[in-house]
Amino acid sequence: MLIQQLVEADGISGHEGAVRQVLIGAVEGYADEYRIDALGNLIVVKRGRGGAAGPKSVMVSAHMDEVGLMVTYVERDGTIRFSPVGGIDPRVVLAKRVRIGDERIPGVIGVKPIHLLEQAERERVLRFDQMGIDTGMSADEVARRITPGTYVAFDTSFQVLDEGGLRTVKGKAFDDRAGCALLAELLKESYAFDLYAAFTVQEEVGLRGARVAAYAVNPDVAFALEGTVCDDSPKEKDVSPTTRLGAGPALTIMDRSVVCDRRLVRLLVEEAEGEGIPYQIKQPGIGGTDAGAIHIQRGGIPSAVVAVPCRYIHSPVSVMSLNDFDHAVRLMKGALHRLEGGLEA
């Protein structure tokens, strides 16, 4: 399964090469051409059949990078200090396994045993600069093999949790390898317009790759594919879950980065309702995506977002439903074909 290969590769923002290699292998057979730009974005082109009444070029993006850690300093005893890359809650990393650098040196983020914790410490969240990675190696060995600037990824394996039902799977980095796998699927079909599949870099540190990709491609219309926040555990108050697992792909009306083009949202809703594909509207005002950078490039690019709900994102482990994933593939393929006829005002 492509999604398994993708999440088992490490690609923290600024170091997406391993993920890019997996993707090139997966799409090469379907693409007319591909290029890697100056920042590392992989841009795959599928030429149109022509005769498009609607847009002549459509860019669909998914980001290759994931959140992770970076070595900042190696202590004299071999303890490794680190900083987060992208948004990570410090509470989720204690006592987790990591792999360090391209060699994937195993390590553990150390934690003080409960026996030794003072009452005040139990109620306090440690800062990243108070934590350390323990490789179990001698100080000399650490100093020889690990330098500041080395990337550190969460060491999480992919696993199918439930083969029936919601077809749930667990792994790291579904944000946004789910989008990457989805985008690779879209390349298997051809469309009337030129499809530019932009597998972008550095989304988690500020939508940097998408910005230059959209400038270069200059499409008529754009979509961003995402693995998005899913918080569907029971709540005390009757307030919104951002999205629910198993309720279908999530459509964005607006988030912190973009107001999605209403014609594109309508097109997606019409496709879903017309074809009986489940979908949900993501709670507005939460998070941001590559669409935030794309829609304000050049003279403006109408953009929309389709996302697969993923529980516990931006942590070492997340859970998603392959049903939602498959529905997102169907929805996007259908919507792209629908777009061939043009956008109604």
Next chain:
Amino acid sequence: MKELIKALVETYGPAGCEDKVRELIAAEVQGLASKVEVDALGNLIVMVRGKGGGRRIMLAAHMDEIGVVVSHVDQQGFLRFQPLGGVQARTLVGGRVRFASGLRGAIGAEEKGLGQGDMPRIDQLFIDVGARSKETCPVHVGDVACFDRDFVDLGDRLMAKAFDDRIGCAILVQAMKEMGETPHDVYMVFTVQEELGLRGAQTVAFGVEADLGIAIDVTRTGDTPEARTMAVALGNGPAIKVKDRGMLTHRGVREWMAGTAQAVGLPYQLEVLEAGTTDAMAMQTSKAGLPVGVLSVPTRNVHTPSEMVDYQDVMNSVRLLVELLRRPVSF
């Protein structure tokens, strides 16, 4: 001009939903423009061709206003919401909102967990549209509302929602009506999504490629009881911006604006704004950059449903703009 202002401020146009404002302005400027366009994000670009020898000037006022977006409909039919732009929770309780359909609702606050005098957070507020259940509620997640408040003519002063920045839109439209011949190619641009981060101005500046830009927007004042210090007051004339948090006005633009006001005997005040910014920030750094300035209308209670401006300030803003456009740029 009060009729135009009233029509503009009472129109529904939260960020991302500026269509009705755009239609109103497009109808007002019909016949005055050499070219009218709507770009990919919904910005309205009204171009008046000059008689030659002038600059390519972009004037921008934003059509959008702050509002709310529905984030959840509960089982009883109450709506939870997220702010759209810089909405302050303390201005909301007991206020009303209006949806695109015209449906109106009241904003209420949770009672448990809020003592008397406590400031509610936005997630402790809800909108009641009189629905009895989720199933029968006519509002859905993603629907957008503006604040609901009538325009009031107090004589010298005017009170309404959305002077930020419909007053700028009104000034641009009025200036176009009064301008007459100009040496400059003038692009009057009515932008979208300013309140969400100058998004419309960014794309429209890319397309227009002006060589000089002026934003027309509101600014706060320091003339109310126990206000934070600020040397701008209602009635002292249009404010010529020196700086805000997002940009420094080009010195040449500022001197051209102030010099023109002096030359024709119009009052003005200089503005140093500590927080906030305008479309001029996005224009200034578009492509290879351009000199920009801001003509600000002093406004009390900015980002509340009861903003207040002085009518003389508004008319003097129109006059200053007209004088600027009629003469050559001085730098």
